[in-house]
Amino acid sequence: MQHENPHFELWGLGFNPGNVLMLVVAALIVFLIAFISTRNLKLKPTGMQNFMEWVMDFVKNIIGSNMDWKTGGKFHILGITLIMFIFVANMLGLPFSVVIHGELWWKSPTADPIVTMTLAVMIIVLSNYYGVKAKGFKGYLGSFAQPMAFLFPLKIIEEFANTLTLGLRLYGNIYAGEILLGLLASMGTLWGGLGFFAAVVPTMIWQGFSIFIGAIQSFIFVMLTMVYMSHKVSEDH
């Protein structure tokens, strides 16, 4: 259970090659799904094009429920990429994990706090950037004193709290799912293989539930992204 993470250093930076591998795999899968399903685009959509258009409309609705399309339209591509990337990343750790020499190589990249916190920080930084862009620097600073000036410290705290909850919610859900899957899998090897019969049903149930969790978490991540964006970008909320 207590896996080490693989580690190497380059240019004074620490790398977890397991994370790097899984990020690249997730990105490749998302890219292939999107690439293959958008070949032969037709006005009358068929097959995978329907699915991609459904994803686009889904994200469009998420954005539409937070801000009007004129300001929210520029976050469309970010939202689609985010929801697909996080969903695929969440799914990667479900079927199996690979441990080589006690080092964990195959897992969900989102089961690592560094990855999820990076994404969360990226979102918060982006939302602040677009806030400055939409309202100007003065308006952006003024929005911290809204609706009351004495709320200013809370507003500052809110930014960090948002970042932490956004990143750690995703990490916690996926990591917990993988831990339980690992426990169930190790239970399957107990008692000379008899444990397999005890573990198979709970494992299947938990995997099904994890698929649900993974989908919900990717949805929540994008939803909250758009909520934070709209708080920064919209004039009234």
Added chain:
Amino acid sequence: MFLDYLVLGNSSEFINGGDILVTLAVFIILMFALKKVAWGPLMGIMQQREELVASEIESAEKSRQESQQLLEDQRSLLKEARVEAQTIVENAKKQGDLQKEEIISAARAEALRLKESAVRDIETEKEKAIAAVRGEVVSLSVLAASKVLEKQVSVEENRALIEETIAKAGETL
């Protein structure tokens, strides 16, 4: 501790700066690559479809209005034609009546003319007949008188006298 591995950040001795960079790089490259090859074209085609649907609706509306207009035109044309037909029939009727009157009056005039000429003919015939009868009577009278007077009376000498007498007799007749 048994649960040490669950503690955040414990799995690595320090924060992996490389992982942060890789995550950002992978995500951003993915986003721009997909924008280029997938989302862009897909959004384009969806936009195109929206425009197509809008233009189809517009053209359907337009053609509906056109057909409505056409229908109105046809309806008014039909009405016009009906009115025109009505007037034509009425005119024809009027003309027919007029012609009838003309024909009848012409026939009447003709009949009158024929009657008059017939009357005239009869008159002249009558006069001719009377003249003939007069001539006959004169000759007969002369014949009779000559028979009575024998040589004393010549036809040529007394003819004028006799004719005068008969004309007088005719006037009194």
